[in-house]
Amino acid sequence: MTVKPAMPESWRLETKPHKFCPGCGHGIALRALGQAIDELGIQDRVVFGCDIGCSLLAWDFFNVDSVQTHHGRTTPVVTGIKRANPELICVAYMGDGGGYAIGAQHLVNAAGRNERITVILANNTQYAMTGGQMAPTTLPGQKTETSPYGRDPEATGHPAKGPEMVAAITGEDAYVARGTVSKLPQLRRMMVRALQNQIEGRGFSFVEVLSTCPTNWRTNAKDTWEFLEKKMPAHFRTGELKVPAAAGKDEDGKKAVH
Amino acid sequence: MSGAVMAEKRVFMTGNEVVAWAAVAARADVMYGYPITPQNEVMHYWTRLAPKHGKIFLQTEDELSAGFATIGGVLAGKKCFTATAGPGNVLMQEPVSMAEMMRLPVVVVVMQRGGPSTATVIYSQQEVTLTTFGGNGEGFRVVYSTAGLQELYDHTIKAFNTAWRYRFPVFVLADGYQAKMREPLTVYDPVERGIEPVAPEPYVGRPGKPGADRPPGHYRNTYNTEEELYAVVLEQAAEYERVAPEIVEHEESGAEGAAVLVVAHGVVARAAKQAVELLRAEGLKAGYFRPVTLRPLPAEALRTAAGRAGRLLVVESAYGQFARLVRDALYGLTVDVVPLYKPGLGITAEEIASRCRELAASSARTE
Amino acid sequence: MSFWVFEVRRIRIVEAYVGEYAAGKSEVAVNRALELAREGEPATLVDLDTVEPCYTLRPLQEELGAAGIHVVAWETRRTLGLGEAGSVLKAEARWALRRPGHVVFDVGYGVGGAKALNLVEGVEHERWFNVLAVINASRPLTATVEGIVAHVRDLGPVHGLINNTHLGSETTAAVVQAGAALVAAAGRSLGIPVVATTAPAAVAAEIGPYDPAAHPVRPLRRFMPRAFW
Structure with missing residues (x-):
């Protein structure tokens, strides 16, 4: 008897093992998303859009229809799909560069229009696939290839607080949360509630995922965990930032909030 | 309604x-x-x-x-x-x-x-x-x-x-x-x-569960290797070249034996057409060629028309953007290409006609 | 001269031409201003097109000025990026009703309809103010009685209709008269009088002083083809 790895049903077996680096948070974030798709039984209705950067490695990750684009344009692509066919459940998956820098206008305006789509954004505090440059989310003092002496907030500002911004500008019936790959059950619940918000046709849903990038952080397992669990939460508070009244409280999620 | x-x-x-x-x-x-x-x-x-x-x-x-x-x-x-x-x-x-x-x-x-x-x-x-x-x-x-x-x-x-x-x-x-x-x-x-609209079809969200009832639709614009991309682009090129003859469109009149062939596109071609009618009424052998498709360009038709003409006058409300397409199509022919460029300005039939008259007069002198 | 005679003599015409995009508002307004100027009173023509002012009256200003019309419109060279940087209202347009004599407003199209007139100071106090809707029944949205009725209702307060049905250079008496029938029916349904049919001079001559629906026919001299290029 062979032991099958516990994989969400919506994952595509033929493309596993996936191509992310060892210790990368994307695999965990996509596990949470896969579990959420399974739990809601929407595999035949989901359209998954991914961006450029490491998120593009997910272009054939799921057994769902998928489209890969770049520069945060995943948001308008899935907006275009959703408005043309509202029956579909449209997910845009991207990194912090796509969502908060080069494609920030798309995130801002999709949130402002309260598009009935779900945006999931992995925050690993830098541009990973291009080789570890500074991102809007880079922590003060953090060294990257384009902030070799550490990010100086005087010169380049403070880490972008995406979910806080989205919560401030989106509709009252939007769902906004920040989870972390260190708390998979909470993250899975957030994904379920985000997708549920779209399924119910209530409004925009947005989940930022605090994620890891040991390859560019140049960290071992212990330091990676410490960066994720100690340094990032000092700037990025996890939990639900905006919950439509109709969605009710999430007890599991509440317990996990820092 | x-x-x-x-x-x-x-x-x-x-x-x-x-x-x-x-x-x-x-x-x-x-x-x-x-x-x-x-x-x-x-x-x-x-x-x-x-x-x-x-x-x-x-x-x-x-x-x-x-x-x-x-x-x-x-x-x-x-x-x-x-x-x-x-x-x-x-x-x-x-x-x-x-x-x-x-x-x-x-x-x-x-x-x-x-x-x-x-x-x-x-x-x-x-x-x-x-x-x-x-x-x-x-x-x-x-x-x-x-x-x-x-x-x-x-x-x-x-x-x-x-x-x-x-x-x-x-x-x-x-x-x-x-x-x-x-x-x-x-x-x-x-x-x-009798123009039947071609029915669209979905790329995503087709019936059935992906991976169970049908393969998932996975679309990307990123490729890993040069060879992979090379194959994709070559296939696109071959397909584009295959269908191009079905797509190209042009309009021409009096190109055969024209002393001056006026080549223009878009709204300028209206003025060009008028100018040519005016000139022909005056007895000047002027012709007119207008690509309707700029991509793919009706290069064969243009070469044929240009090969029979004395000179080409390329007229456009830009500084040679259209002329570059024309010259590329004419590569190897010896026909003289004369520009009339007015970037960002409208061009009247009279302007085109008077330039054609000048050209006809100058070639009469050289002959 | 007694006071009331003075008053009557000083009654002025204040008209605003509104209607659908490309219905012919500018053409009708320019011709109307010329007609009024010919009578000897001062006449002012105001370009109140806030959507695409650069395409209306500006090339004609000199010619109209020579004909005795005071034109209130931007000259393109004095503005920047009209139609791009947003539409800019010329301050003089706001105060146009302070000018002596007749005033004709050429109001551009847009969902605001006749509301553009709110930009003009003193409109609410003008006693003889007429808003006239210019209708071209060759335009698809106003090609039926229902279409015209719905369109005019959208414009806001309208006091009269003008049948300006035409097909550009292909305009014939038949085209104009078919439009007259539609506009007349729409006018009945709206309870708004049709004040005139307008047509290019040659076609107007062919139709005669009244069209078959008994609207007076005003000949038009065409200016707009030149205004555009």
Whole structure:
């Protein structure tokens, strides 16, 4: 008897093992998303859009229809799909560069229009696939290839607080949360509630995922965990930032909030 | 009239409106757009018609978003289009490059304005290079350059069919004059004329559970290796070249034995045609050649016409963008190509005629 | 001269031409201003097109000025990016009703309809103010009685209709008269009088002083083809 790895049903077996680096948070974030798709039984209705950067490695990750684009344009692509066919459940998956820098206008305006789509954004505090440059989310003092002496907030500002911004500008019936790959059950619940918000046709849903990038952080397992669990939460508070009244409280999620 | 395409009728319209009505006639479902002069009334009229015809519209945050949302609409299986101009066309090249890579049938209407940059909001033919070969690719797209409101109606309808039949992005290239000018034209339901609209089909969201009932649709614009991309681009090139003869269109008159062959496209071709009629009435052997498709260019027909002519006068409201396409097609022929470039300015039949007279006189002297 | 005679003599015409995009508002307004100027009173023509002012009256300003019309419109060279940087209202347009004599407003199209007149100071106090809707039944949205009725209702307060049905250079008496019938029916349905049919001079001559629906026929001299290029 062979032991099958516990994989969400919506994952595509033929493309596993996936191509992310060892210790990368994307695999965990996509596990949470896969579990959420399974739990809601929407595999035949989901359209998954991914961006450029490491998120593009997910272009054939799921057994769902998928489209890969770049520069945060995943948001308008899935907006275009959703408005043309509202029956579909449209997910845009991207990194912090796509969502908060080069494609920030798309995130801002999709949130402002309260598009009935779900945006999931992995925050690993830098541009990973291009080789570890500074991102809007880079922590003060953090060294990257384009902030070799550490990010100086005087010169380049403070880490972008995406979910806080989205919560401030989106509709009252939007769902906004920040989870972390260190708390998979909470993250899975957030994904379920985000997708549920779209399924119910209530409004925009947005989940930022605090994620890891040991390859560019140049960290071992212990330091990676410490960066994720100690340094990032000092700037990025996890939990639900905006919950439509109709969605009710999430007890599991509440317990996990820092 | 609610919901139905307008019955055949002579009407009085402006160019931008014509595009909106033609899109309805072509059974387009969705427009995503962003305001920029001089194309705004395309959106103004689409939004006025949309609720009566069950159409979808969204004003996006910019042209990038309009273009990428158009890609989304196409992926969802809808006939989807956008319209833009000038700096908006610059931004539009990013989504169109993706549509080229994925062979997606997006339709983009361009109303050229002055350039470079913001320049003027009124008129030019300075978006020829951008529209034919913009983006970081090979220009595998179709570009129809119209010369008046009837053609704008006919070719907007045709653009959707060409896009969905061949799965290359299609541009309808007009300009601020055509956008704003008013003239009578005949509107019609293409179905009544035997032009069957090519049915769109979804790329995503087809029936069944992906991985169980059917393979998932996985679409990407990124490739890992040079060899992989090379194979993709070569396949696209072969397909583009295969279908090009079915797509090319041109118009010519009096090219055979013309002392001067006037070559022009778009609204300038109207003036060129008039000039040639004027000159022929005067007894001057003038001819006229007008590519309707700038991509693919009717190169064979152009070479044939040019080979029989004494000289070519290339006329455009730009500084040689169209002439570059022409010269490229004529490579190897010895025919003399004389420019008449007026970037961002309208060109009258009289100007063209008088330049032709000068040319005829100078060649008479040399003979 | 007694006071009331003075008053009557000083009654002025204040008209605003509104209607659908490309219905012919500018052409009708220019011709009306010329007609009024010919009677000898001062006449002012105001370009109140806030959507695309650069395409209307500006190339004609000199010619109209020579004909005795004071034109209130931007000259393109004095502005920047008209139609792009947003539409800019010329301050003089706001105060146009302070000018002596007749005043004709050429109001551009847009969802605001006749609301553009709110930009003009003193409109509400003008006793003889007429808003006239210009209708071209060759335009698809106003090609039916229902279409015209719905369109005019959208415009806001309208006091009269003008049948300006035409097909550009292809205009014939038959085209104009078919439009007259539609506009007349729409006018009955709206309870708004049709004040005139307008037509290119040659066609107007062919129709005669009244069209078959008994509307007075005003000949038009065409200016707009030149305004555009």
